[in-house]
Amino acid sequence: MDNKKLVETITARDVDFAQWYTDLCLKAELMDYSDAKGFIIYRPYGYAIWENIQKYLDNRFKETGHENVYMPMVITESLFQKEKDHVDGFAPETAFMTTSSGDEGERLIIRPTSEVLFCQHYAKIVSSYRDLPKKYNQWCSVVRWEKTTRPFLRGKEFLWQEGHTIHQTEAEARTETLDMLSVYNQLGKDLLAIPFVTGRKTEKEKFAGAVETYAIEALMHDGKALQSGTSHYFGSGFAEAFDIKYQDKDNLVKHVFQTSWGVSTRLIGAVIMVHGDDEGLVLPPYVAPTQIVIIPIQSQKPEVMAASNELYNSLKEAGYRVKLDDSNRTPGWKFAEYEMKGVPVRIEVGPRDLANGVVTITTRHNRAKSLVSKDDVIKTMPNILKTMHDDLYEKALKHVTANTFTALTYDAFKTQIEQGGYIKMSISGEEAELIIKADVQATARVILDEPLVTDICPVTGKKATQTILFARAY
Amino acid sequence: MDNKKLVETITARDVDFAQWYTDLCLKAELMDYSDAKGFIIYRPYGYAIWENIQKYLDNRFKETGHENVYMPMVITESLFQKEKDHVDGFAPETAFMTTSSGDEGERLIIRPTSEVLFCQHYAKIVSSYRDLPKKYNQWCSVVRWEKTTRPFLRGKEFLWQEGHTIHQTEAEARTETLDMLSVYNQLGKDLLAIPFVTGRKTEKEKFAGAVETYAIEALMHDGKALQSGTSHYFGSGFAEAFDIKYQDKDNLVKHVFQTSWGVSTRLIGAVIMVHGDDEGLVLPPYVAPTQIVIIPIQSQKPEVMAASNELYNSLKEAGYRVKLDDSNRTPGWKFAEYEMKGVPVRIEVGPRDLANGVVTITTRHNRAKSLVSKDDVIKTMPNILKTMHDDLYEKALKHVTANTFTALTYDAFKTQIEQGGYIKMSISGEEAELIIKADVQATARVILDEPLVTDICPVTGKKATQTILFARAY
Numbered sequence: 001m002d003n004k005k006l007v008e009t010i011t012a013r014d015v016d017f018a019q020w021y022t023d024l025c026l027k028a029e030l031m032d033y034s035d036a037k038g039f040i041i042y043r044p045y046g047y048a049i050w051e052n053i054q055k056y057l058d059n060r061f062k063e064t065g066h067e068n069v070y071m072p073m074v075i076t077e078s079l080f081q082k083e084k085d086h087v088d089g090f091a092p093e094t095a096f097m098t099t100s101s102g103d104e105g106e107r108l109i110i111r112p113t114s115e116v117l118f119c120q121h122y123a124k125i126v127s128s129y130r131d132l133p134k135k136y137n138q139w140c141s142v143v144r145w146e147k148t149t150r151p152f153l154r155g156k157e158f159l160w161q162e163g164h165t166i167h168q169t170e171a172e173a174r175t176e177t178l179d180m181l182s183v184y185n186q187l188g189k190d191l192l193a194i195p196f197v198t199g200r201k202t203e204k205e206k207f208a209g210a211v212e213t214y215a216i217e218a219l220m221h222d223g224k225a226l227q228s229g230t231s232h233y234f235g236s237g238f239a240e241a242f243d244i245k246y247q248d249k250d251n252l253v254k255h256v257f258q259t260s261w262g263v264s265t266r267l268i269g270a271v272i273m274v275h276g277d278d279e280g281l282v283l284p285p286y287v288a289p290t291q292i293v294i295i296p297i298q299s300q301k302p303e304v305m306a307a308s309n310e311l312y313n314s315l316k317e318a319g320y321r322v323k324l325d326d327s328n329r330t331p332g333w334k335f336a337e338y339e340m341k342g343v344p345v346r347i348e349v350g351p352r353d354l355a356n357g358v359v360t361i362t363t364r365h366n367r368a369k370s371l372v373s374k375d376d377v378i379k380t381m382p383n384i385l386k387t388m389h390d391d392l393y394e395k396a397l398k399h400v401t402a403n404t405f406t407a408l409t410y411d412a413f414k415t416q417i418e419q420g421g422y423i424k425m426s427i428s429g430e431e432a433e434l435i436i437k438a439d440v441q442a443t444a445r446v447i448l449d450e451p452l453v454t455d456i457c458p459v460t461g462k463k464a465t466q467t468i469l470f471a472r473a474y
Numbered sequence: 475m476d477n478k479k480l481v482e483t484i485t486a487r488d489v490d491f492a493q494w495y496t497d498l499c500l501k502a503e504l505m506d507y508s509d510a511k512g513f514i515i516y517r518p519y520g521y522a523i524w525e526n527i528q529k530y531l532d533n534r535f536k537e538t539g540h541e542n543v544y545m546p547m548v549i550t551e552s553l554f555q556k557e558k559d560h561v562d563g564f565a566p567e568t569a570f571m572t573t574s575s576g577d578e579g580e581r582l583i584i585r586p587t588s589e590v591l592f593c594q595h596y597a598k599i600v601s602s603y604r605d606l607p608k609k610y611n612q613w614c615s616v617v618r619w620e621k622t623t624r625p626f627l628r629g630k631e632f633l634w635q636e637g638h639t640i641h642q643t644e645a646e647a648r649t650e651t652l653d654m655l656s657v658y659n660q661l662g663k664d665l666l667a668i669p670f671v672t673g674r675k676t677e678k679e680k681f682a683g684a685v686e687t688y689a690i691e692a693l694m695h696d697g698k699a700l701q702s703g704t705s706h707y708f709g710s711g712f713a714e715a716f717d718i719k720y721q722d723k724d725n726l727v728k729h730v731f732q733t734s735w736g737v738s739t740r741l742i743g744a745v746i747m748v749h750g751d752d753e754g755l756v757l758p759p760y761v762a763p764t765q766i767v768i769i770p771i772q773s774q775k776p777e778v779m780a781a782s783n784e785l786y787n788s789l790k791e792a793g794y795r796v797k798l799d800d801s802n803r804t805p806g807w808k809f810a811e812y813e814m815k816g817v818p819v820r821i822e823v824g825p826r827d828l829a830n831g832v833v834t835i836t837t838r839h840n841r842a843k844s845l846v847s848k849d850d851v852i853k854t855m856p857n858i859l860k861t862m863h864d865d866l867y868e869k870a871l872k873h874v875t876a877n878t879f880t881a882l883t884y885d886a887f888k889t890q891i892e893q894g895g896y897i898k899m900s901i902s903g904e905e906a907e908l909i910i911k912a913d914v915q916a917t918a919r920v921i922l923d924e925p926l927v928t929d930i931c932p933v934t935g936k937k938a939t940q941t942i943l944f945a946r947a948y
Contacts, residue, residue, distance in 0.1 A: 032595065035553055036582055039546035041595055044610065047543050069521050072513035072631055073547075073615060079509055097584060098570050099619050108510055110571060121506065121515055130801070136518065140615075141547060145573050157546055327604070 010340070012278045017222040018150075021273060025151040028281050028341050030268065038149045038156035042265070045341065046152075048289030049268050050159060054139065056191050057161060057263070060183050066135040066163060071117040073097075073140070074108040079116050083241040086115060089208020093144040095156075110143045115209065115260055118164035119242035122256070129168055129248050132256065135176070137163040152269035153226070153474050160264035166244060166256040170235070173257035177233040180261040181214045184229040192267065193284035193392035194218050194274050195400055196228060197422070197469060199446025204430045207260075211235040216263075217445045217469070219400050220273035223420015225445050225471035228270050229263035269474070274396050275365070281342025282365050284392050285385040292322040292381075293343045295334050297350030299326055308349045311359070311377060318378055339364060344388055347377070363388050365395075404469075410458040413470070417442050422471050424448060426464035428457035435459050436470065444468045484814070486752045491696040492624075495747060499625040502755050502815050504742065512623045512630035516739070519815065520626075522763030523742050524633060528613065530665050531635060531737070534657050540609040540637060545591040547571075547614070548582040553590050557715040560589060563682020567618040569630075584617045589683065589734055592638035593716035596730070603642055603722050606730065609650070611637040626743035627700070627948050634738035640718060640730040644709070647731035651707040654735040655688045658703040666741065667758035667866035668692050668748050669874055670702060671896070671943060673920025678904045685709040690737075691919045691943070693874050694747035697894015699919050699945035702744050703737035743948070748870050749839070755816025756839050758866050759859040766796040766855075767817045769808050771824030773800055782823045785833070785851060792852055813838060818862055821851070837862050839869075878943075884932040887944070891916050896945050898922060900938035902931035909933050910944065918942045 010027055011019040025031050030046030042050065058068075074097050081087050090112045097108040111117070122134060139161050149155045163180060167173040181198055188194040196216035206213035210232040218228050238244070239255040248254050275282040285291050292315055296308040305326065312324040323343075325334050331348070338346055348360040358371040361380075365388055372380055403421030407413035416423050417440045427433065433444050436459060448467045457464045484501055485493040499505050504520030507513075516524065532542075548571050555561050564586045571582040585591070596608060613635050623629045637654060641647040655672055662668040670690035680687035684706040692702050712718070713729040722728050749756040759765050766789055770782040779800065786798040797817075799808050805822070812820055822834040832845040839862055846854055877895030881887035890897055891914045901907065907918050910933060922941045931938045 032598065034546045034548075034591070035594065036546055036548045036550050037579060039548060041546065041591075042544035044541035044543055048541070050544075051542060067518035067522070068525060069518055070516035070524075070615075070633060072508045072510055072515065073617070074510045074513060074631075076510050094573070095578075096572050096574075097617070098572050099568070100570075101619075103619075104569075105511060117508070117515075120509065124506065141544075143547070143571070145575075145577075157548075159544060 010278070010280060013221060013276075020276075020278075021269075022151065024272060024276060024280060030272075031151050033149075038146065040149070040151055040155055040157075042159070045289055046268060049271065049283070049287055050265055052287045052289070053187070053191065053263075053267055054161075056187060057183070058139075060186075061137050061161075061163065064135075064179065064183070066137045066165075069136045069138050070140065071111070071114050071121070071138060073111055075111055075114075075116055077107040077109055079120060080109050082116060083119075083209050083238055086209035086238075090144075093146065095143050095145050111140075112142055112144045113260075113262075114138065114140075114142075114162055115164065115238060116242070118260075119238050119244060119258075122166050123242050123244045126166065126244060126246050126256065129246055132246060133165055133167045133172065133176075135163070135165040137161055150269075150474070152265050152272075158264050158266070160262050162260060162262040164258070164260045166239070166258050168246075168248070168254075168256070170257045173235075173259050174233055177212070177214060177231050177259045177261070180259070181216065181229075181231040184216045184231070184261075184263055187263075188216065188218070188228075189393065191284070191287045192271055192274075193389050193396060194228075194270055195393060195397040197400070197446060199448060199469065201230075202430065202433060202444045202447060202468065204433050205444055207232045209234065209237060211237065215446055217471075218270045218274060219403060219422060219471070220270070220474070221276070221399070222273070223403055223472075225422065225473040226266065226270050226273070227445070227473060228267055229261070231261035232259060234258040234260065274399075275392055276342070280340030282392070283342035283344060285344040285388050288342065288344050289321060290323045290341075290343050291320050291385065292345040292347060293334075293338045294322065294324045294347045294349060295331055295338075296324075296326055297331050297348055301351050303354060304349055304351055307354055307359075307374065311347065311349065311374070314378055315381070318381070320381065345381075345384060365392055406453050407458065408454055413458065414440055417470070417472060420472065422469050424450070424453060424467055424469055425458060426452040426454045426467045428460045428462035429465055431462075432457050432459035433468075440472075442470045442472050445471050445473065484752070484754060487695060487750075494750075494752075495743075496625065498746060498750060498754060504746075505625050507623075512620065514623070514625055514629055514631075516633070519763055520742060523745065523757070523761055524739055526761045526763070527661070527665065527737075527741055528635070530661060531657070532613075534660075535611050535635075535637065538609075538653065538657070540611045540639075543610045543612050544614065545585070545588050545595070545612060547585055549585055549588075549590055551581040551583055553594060554583050556590060556593075557683050557712055560683035560712075564618075567620065569617050569619050585614075586616055586618045587734075587736075588612065588614075588616075588636055589638065589712060590716070592734075593712050593718060593732075596640050597716050597718045600640065600718060600720050600730065603720055606720060607639055607641045607646065607650075609637070609639040611635055624743075624948070626739050626746075632738050632740070634736050636734060636736040638732070638734045640713070640732050642720075642722070642728075642730070644731045647709075647733050648707055651686070651688060651705050651733045651735070654733070655690065655705040658690045658705070658735075658737055661737075662690065662692070662702075663867065665758070665761045666745055666748075667863050667870060668702075668744060669867060669871040671874070671920060673922060673943070675704075676904070676907060676918045676921060676942065678907050679918055681706045683708065683711060685711065689920055691945075692744045692748060693877060693896060693945070694744070694948070695750070695873070696747070697877055697946075699896065699947040700740065700744050700747065701919070701947060702741055703735070705735035706733060708732040708734065748873075749866055750816070754814030756866070757816035757818060759818040759862050762816065762818050763795060764797045764815075764817050765794050765859065766819040766821060767808075767812045768796065768798045768821045768823060769805055769812075770798075770800055771805050771822055775825050777828060778823055778825055781828055781833075781848065785821065785823065785848070788852055789855070792855070794855065819855075819858060839866055880927050881932065882928055887932065888914055891944070891946060894946065896943050898924070898927060898941055898943055899932060900926040900928050900941045902934045902936035903939055905936075906931050906933035907942075914946075916944045916946050919945050919947065
């Protein structure tokens with residue numbers, strides 16, 4: 001298969017973005033469909049992106065005093081029903097675990113999220129202020145009976161982490177909620193090269209049972225938004241329903257204040273849709289499973305293989321995720337393959353370059369080629385990756401800036417929403433959100449901490465109360 | 475609570491080993507029961523042991539060319555039934571996923587193990603010898619509808635890793651099977667301080683669908699064995715059932731040869747039951763979540779807290795998992811607490827010692843105390859941990875040696891089995907295994923690569939064919 005043919009199998013983004021996305025997920029071997037409808041297989045190349053995200057976050061969680069646990073994958077129905085808003089939010093999506101013998105007793109719900117399991121456990125193990133705070137996290141998969149499947153974005157099972165913490169004071173819990181939002185935001189800056197917009201969700205969009213929900217939102221290439229993570233402040237609602245109490249220093253018995261926060265394999269989808277191009281994936285260097293691929297040109301020549309191996313070993317030694325492809329495919333095939341897979345850096349090791357003591361380095365995101373002295377590769381690599389990461393972040397940020405609009409009238413809003421992007425508008429409240437959703441399927445992404453752009457809500461004609469960032473979303 | 479009271483809450487091992495074990499799992503806060511019967515909560519201290527095991531193994535797997543993936547937690551019933559032996563082995567234990575709406579279509583089995591998912595995926599993605607080998611692993615939880623629950627040892631859901639590989643040749647697959655067995659054995663030597671016995675399982679005891687099953691077996695303090703991990707060679711049985719074929723270099727289409735291997739959170743149980751004593755857990759230093767605890771004596775004195783903090787920072791800096799307990803509990807309470815939790819090294823920082831420039835270091839496994847110059851703590855720590863690890867390994871090995879017997883007659887076998895331990899006996903085959911199991915509930919742990927100890931099987935009176943290591947097992 002030659003270069004051209006390989007690339008042609010991926011639909012162009014502007015022709016059909018959804019098809020481009022699905023093509024890429026499959027062709028780049030990130031995932032595959034399972035024969036159980038709505039369940040996907042995370043293939044090595046896709047799973048490795050998740051592992052890099054896990055490693056980053058797990059370190060940050062532990063540095064900030066969190067501990068990992070593992071709760072069962074099932075919840076008894078009576079436990080699940082203890083917090084009413086929560087049940088209402090999740091009931092339509094729940095799946096159950098049963099056996100042929102029917103000896104499972106009470107109906108067992110397969111976790112769609114684990115708030116109630118953590119609540120019950122906390123109620124049991126906490127009795128004194130000395131036991132607080134408890135800051136737990138778990139890495140697991142959850143099941144929600146979604147009707148549609150879109151790789152990494154929506155399906156019946158997904159991988160995620162869910163943090164659940166309890167605190168003595170409201171202030172401490174609120175700080176935790178925002179601290180973890182900030183960790184997620186930093187993940188975008190440090191690893192994913194994605195400029196998230198962060199903010200509080202409207203009452204309508206907040207999590208079932210939360211007092212406040214904050215989110216990180218990302219803008220995809222097609223102008224649609226993707227909610228990429230959430231952090232919730234629960235107040236004492238769950239604590240009261242589940243009786244999580246402690247004796248304080250003043251000897252009074254009080255309820256705890258609670259948070260939860262999570263990100264999922266949706267983030268893989270965000271990386272694909274923010275950075276990818278018509279040739280395939282473009283993976284930011286710090287999250288890429290393979291950061292550098294070495295391709296020997298005329299690999300039958302001993303000096304080419306010797307130099308390739310030497311380079312491979314020294315890059316590996318230096319801690320890079322590097323691959324040497326010495327298979328018997330043509331260089332052209334390999335170029336197209338690793339472009340499609342979005343490997344950040346390609347190093348060609350050819351006899352002509354070698355004669356001059358150099359190799360050719362190509363960066364995936366801008367296809368810039370440069371000749372680098374063979375002995376300088378290690379020295380220049382940190383800068384190559386850093387520049388690439390910064391370029392990608394800047395490009396994504398420009399995309400956000402260029403596609404963020406302000407609507408002073410509802411007509412302008414409706415016209416603009418068809419073009420995609422974020423639209424700021426000041427609205428009266430939930431009534432306006434419902435009208436907008438019904439009219440043009442756009443939703444409030446976050447409440448902006450910005451002054452009103454109009455005093456009157458263009459949708460309802462009532463007094464505007466808050467400025468909202470709207471978008472159509474995945 | 476004083477020292478004595480705390481320890482008294484744990485049943486002594488010789489009084490009731492099973493109760494000692496359960497007491498310890500709960501009191502050391504390794505786990506808790508969930509309200510869904512048969513499902514447990516892995517608490518931070520227990521889960522951290524698993525994380526250390528995961529880290530060790532994941533590195534070894536990746537170094538040896540394996541890649542992680544994630545398969546769905548469900549298997550369609552038709553897929554599950556493709557390999558007959560496998561179905562027969564697992565059918566009684568399967569659980570299903572259902573929904574209220576019943577729109578899940580075909581019955582979905584919640585994975586008890588994922589062979590068939592890997593097989594189906596491999597059949598889809600492999601077509602040429604160039605695609606081989608595929609060496610995948612996954613970390614996940616599986617569900618088996620066990621009737622009894624014993625923390626970490628038996629329950630309805632457990633955490634594990636399952637490796638699944640396919641190869642061009644039988645020789646390569648057989649090598650993989652033994653290589654991974656060897657990785658598990660090395661885990662015992664390097665991390666868990668457990669001397670495993672490794673070997674092949676008898677036909678009766680092998681895994682459903684395997685040609686050969688190898689296991690690592692450990693001997694618990696009470697003389698019962700614990701199967702702690704398995705590695706299977708499948709031949710081409712699954713490959714034929716699932717049509718995993720490739721075109722070889724010679725253009726012929728052939729079936730692959732396959733392996734699978736796994737260890738689970740059972741290993742936590744092994745660590746507890748091999749090393750623990752009547753005061754509580756004894757955790758080998760390289761797997762312990764907290765390796766060193768620093769306890770300030772008279773913490774109100776500024777020089778004590780200053781020295782404690784300094785020590786904490788330098789140990790943390792040096793890469794140790796260290797905890798400084800400056801809570802307002804008494805030193806006596808803390809001593810008992812961390813003894814019970816099996817923290818390998820305790821450092822007491824007291825004003826009198828400090829005046830002499832020293833601190834008191836106590837190692838958990840032998841309660842040996844030594845005065846170490848404050849400035850030498852970092853320098854001596856590697857040796858303290860190494861010695862402790864080696865001591866624990868040696869002690870466990872001595873226990874195995876002292877409790878391994880050879881039976882020349884079935885009467886001797888039956889008498890000895892009541893005392894526990896491993897018993898070697900040469901038997902005629904499965905007929906003898908069935909009799910032994912019915913008579914004294916002992917099972918063949920592994921086939922020993924040793925000469926026959928008797929020519930005639932003491933159980934059946936027939937010609938002996940192999941020497942087996944028997945034990946009662948968890």
